Amino acid sequence: MLPAAACRRKAPRVKLGKCQRRSPKLKGKELLLTPGPVQVPWSVALAGARPFPHHRSQDFNELLRSIDHKLKQVFRTEGTILYFAASGTGAMEACMVNLMRPGEQAIVVAGGKFGERWDELAQAFGIEAHVLAVPWGEAVRPEELAELLAQHPQARTVFTALFETSTATAYDIEALAQVCRTAGALLVVDAISGLGAIPLETDAWGVDVVVGASHKALQTPPGLSFVALSSERAWQQVERAGMASYYWDFRRAKEKLFFTPYTPAVSLLVQLNESLIGLLAEGLECIRARYERYARATRAAAQALGLEVFSHRPGAVCTALQMPPNVDATQVVELLRERYGIWVAGGQQQLKGQIIRIAHVGDITPQELIGTLGVLELVLRELGYSCRLGAGVAQALTVLEDAGPTPATASDGGK
Amino acid sequence: MLPAAACRRKAPRVKLGKCQRRSPKLKGKELLLTPGPVQVPWSVALAGARPFPHHRSQDFNELLRSIDHKLKQVFRTEGTILYFAASGTGAMEACMVNLMRPGEQAIVVAGGKFGERWDELAQAFGIEAHVLAVPWGEAVRPEELAELLAQHPQARTVFTALFETSTATAYDIEALAQVCRTAGALLVVDAISGLGAIPLETDAWGVDVVVGASHKALQTPPGLSFVALSSERAWQQVERAGMASYYWDFRRAKEKLFFTPYTPAVSLLVQLNESLIGLLAEGLECIRARYERYARATRAAAQALGLEVFSHRPGAVCTALQMPPNVDATQVVELLRERYGIWVAGGQQQLKGQIIRIAHVGDITPQELIGTLGVLELVLRELGYSCRLGAGVAQALTVLEDAGPTPATASDGGK
The missing domain is CATH 3.40.640.10 (Type I PLP-dependent aspartate aminotransferase-like (Major domain))
Known part of the structure; x- marks a missing residue:
């Protein structure tokens, strides 16, 4: 979904030391949180x-x-x-x-x-x-x-x-x-x-x-x-x-x-x-409930971080978050990907540079959702946005707790 | 490539004893010798x-x-x-x-x-x-x-x-x-x-x-x-x-x-x-040479068995063999599949029941080719066609020998 231009590697603002770069030789773990293709169960x-x-x-x-x-x-x-x-x-x-x-x-x-x-x-x-x-x-x-x-x-x-x-x-x-x-x-x-x-x-x-x-x-x-x-x-x-x-x-x-x-x-x-x-x-109802829970948790985290949800009628496929005025969404997408191996989507056409989109569908565990929201805080701060570390994650965790235990995906049919 | 009707399971002419049937529970090894899809290297x-x-x-x-x-x-x-x-x-x-x-x-x-x-x-x-x-x-x-x-x-x-x-x-x-x-x-x-x-x-x-x-x-x-x-x-x-x-x-x-x-x-x-x-x-030239060798070996086997090659200008993708007048090609295809797990194609439209087509492309070893030609002899005899066991295989082996050593497919790049 990302426009081709978003694939150019821009230099991150922070100069990285020797042990702060991802290995260029070994292709590390990647997490696909784009609204298609998605994480495929093993x-x-x-x-x-x-x-x-x-x-x-x-x-x-x-x-x-x-x-x-x-x-x-x-x-x-x-x-x-x-x-x-x-x-x-x-x-x-x-x-x-x-x-x-x-x-x-x-x-x-x-x-x-x-x-x-x-x-x-x-x-x-x-x-x-x-x-x-x-x-x-x-x-x-x-x-x-x-x-x-x-x-x-x-x-x-x-x-x-x-x-x-x-x-x-x-x-x-x-x-x-x-x-x-x-x-x-x-x-x-x-x-x-x-x-x-x-x-x-x-x-x-x-x-x-x-x-x-x-x-x-x-x-x-x-x-x-x-x-x-x-x-x-x-x-x-x-x-x-x-x-x-x-x-x-x-x-x-x-x-x-x-x-x-x-x-x-x-x-x-x-x-x-x-x-x-x-x-x-797993049950189609349970799966949809899980996606919706992830979407609610993401929206709660966004609110705590002072980010706006872009859509007036959001849904459980993915959540679009409006980036703050002085933060380039394209850089958020790039840092998440280059530094942390997390693929989220940016905005398309007139929304390019304005929003990021985090998918909830696919084989995603609560841990992966929470981890991603946490890393998003790191990235926003690196790009100069001021927010209290852990504030978003805390709200997301609260949503998960209130919803009762969220099982790790059972989409391999329990095998 | 087989018409849908060819998939109906007809009773083989020979009544099978307890230890003569393929296991209905365990899906055994299958060899895909149809002209697409083909055997995929591991x-x-x-x-x-x-x-x-x-x-x-x-x-x-x-x-x-x-x-x-x-x-x-x-x-x-x-x-x-x-x-x-x-x-x-x-x-x-x-x-x-x-x-x-x-x-x-x-x-x-x-x-x-x-x-x-x-x-x-x-x-x-x-x-x-x-x-x-x-x-x-x-x-x-x-x-x-x-x-x-x-x-x-x-x-x-x-x-x-x-x-x-x-x-x-x-x-x-x-x-x-x-x-x-x-x-x-x-x-x-x-x-x-x-x-x-x-x-x-x-x-x-x-x-x-x-x-x-x-x-x-x-x-x-x-x-x-x-x-x-x-x-x-x-x-x-x-x-x-x-x-x-x-x-x-x-x-x-x-x-x-x-x-x-x-x-x-x-x-x-x-x-x-x-x-x-x-x-x-492996080299594109070598691969084509291998396919052509398989096609020649198949034609040589056919000739020894008294079968006609259907095409006037055969090629290395697959070989079409005309079945003898009193042998139903559809039954040959079925027996090869049901009894021996070998998928070859039958004829399409007006050629239905007339020919079988054996593919040479894909990840096929000399052993698989020779084995298939041997089993074809068994099937033809079971369907009442008279031929001397091993006659076709001997000619196919002769073609392979004359061509010099035929390596088992190296299409995994030697890894």
Whole structure:
């Protein structure tokens, strides 16, 4: 998620002595707290080294059926999940080309970089998109969507995110789905980062189409994405609309449902299966509770340090913290990474240099969260920001204590 | 590659006693001799379990640059290689949407299932394809391509395969490139299965665009594909043509060359890097010589057993063997798999039940080749075909002996 420029190594302000540098020879431990890719549990990592079945075998068919059975519990749907060897943007493109026709109108909710991606996709495919521009950091308001739908009666497809990762903002999909149902519009939700971390009741709320990917709360390496079609009218729209497509063709994918039409990324699917076993063993509710606890602890630490939470409607995927005026967020990200081996994300586009984003999804223990928040205090002070050491950590610990014992991740299924 | 129906377990003709069945509980060793996915070296498999760098990091940038440096030696080009999180068909689609405009004409060489895939893609995207229909098992003749190009002066883009996997037939790309250059046509080659196994001098022969994938001779799990654009006129055509696209957009991919525009399949790239290190350490020439030796040994065994090689122009990716009239190839495939844990491919479409295809690419030792050919004799006899036990193996061994010592694969780079 970091822009390429953020990767240039700037000299830290403090001149380091001989024993104050990380070894340049040995690659030390790194902690991935970016909002995708995330920390992968060791059992999932090792599953990537296993021999994998041929994709036209009974074994593969059983693997994908087993994944599907579990993934439906995460997607909260009894509908059809289609599997793509592609990252999330590919599955978003698949929705655009299967659900729309060139020249048709659509509504796009754009409150950050990933909402804007829907708009870019619409433009690329000749869709007339009416953009509901949401100020970055705010959540879309359902009544604004209702208004826009009323203004554009020809636009009966709505594209939105569940969690706008660039601003760390969660949207109220239940309310948006209600608006769409009233207006007779189809709702397509990019849940790539939010799936499994932000409340989403696909079937119960009447969300028609949901996009997901492997490398966020599903804690698998990147390269897999999914489209869940939960409603009859979603399939009717696929039949009615649909642009030129082949690799993304939903009908073809449905025909070869538990084989996939083209060679799938089998080893990643083996890893996904391993991860889902762990996630369901821990319990999806418990996992979400853990992510939310981490988010609350992070916000409490921020408050104690005098930092503002950037989003008006934060969610459990990651927390965006506004850096103080005289602290360059890019330097915070760099120091955390270069000095301490901790990867957090900076801001994107207009938020570059303004915020840092700390992920809560993935295989993260309470110790790793607390340690990171502590090290953040060191970094802020090194960059000239005044705060009392331990103040943030103390508040974060208080949140954890109040919530009762927080187990270390049990996402390897207790094995 | 096997059609789904081939996965149904048919009862073998021989009734098995208690100690003649493979354990249903323990999943035994399997040998993947299908023409993709292939046997992955252990060092590459284990690399799939490693922590991987964030895709917006300097480390990732260096990884992809290092891959690119090595992969260019396989592609035999100094041009630009674009990287996609997708299987091979995705990269084929990418070529179609970046190089063509709807309504334009093209020439498609179709001598098997994968040539036909170019035609299906052309149809899906509204391209008027003039199909050079090559009888299955034969190679396209350059003079026929020249004729078709002369007949259709508006069709200045030619889509072909390097190795038509469905018939195990290698095409003479050098001659086809010569024809294209004379006619002023752009040549796009699907080298998904052939890359690294079949001669292809991209730059020297003037091949404009080449498609590759991770899971064939590059012996990495599936989920990565590549498009190499070697010529200035290929890029000119991208500028001039190009349909609606976003995920596949070549210009966007080129802009973010060593980062990729969207989240890449990082763990698979780590594995690809490991594999390329091994392949270059063994030497690309040596590897191709090994594959060719295996193909010759397989053909020699077939001849001794009275089996015909299906293709008129076989190549080193895999060998297609015509089964005798009274032997069902599907049963041969099933028995090899169910009884002996060896995965070979059957025939596709009209070749179903007619041929078996034994792959030579991937991490395969001489012992595995010889053992497989021996077991094939057992299976043929079990299915009622009369042949002298050891006759095929003896001829295969003779080929290996005549070629001089064949080392066990050194594709882990000697580590």
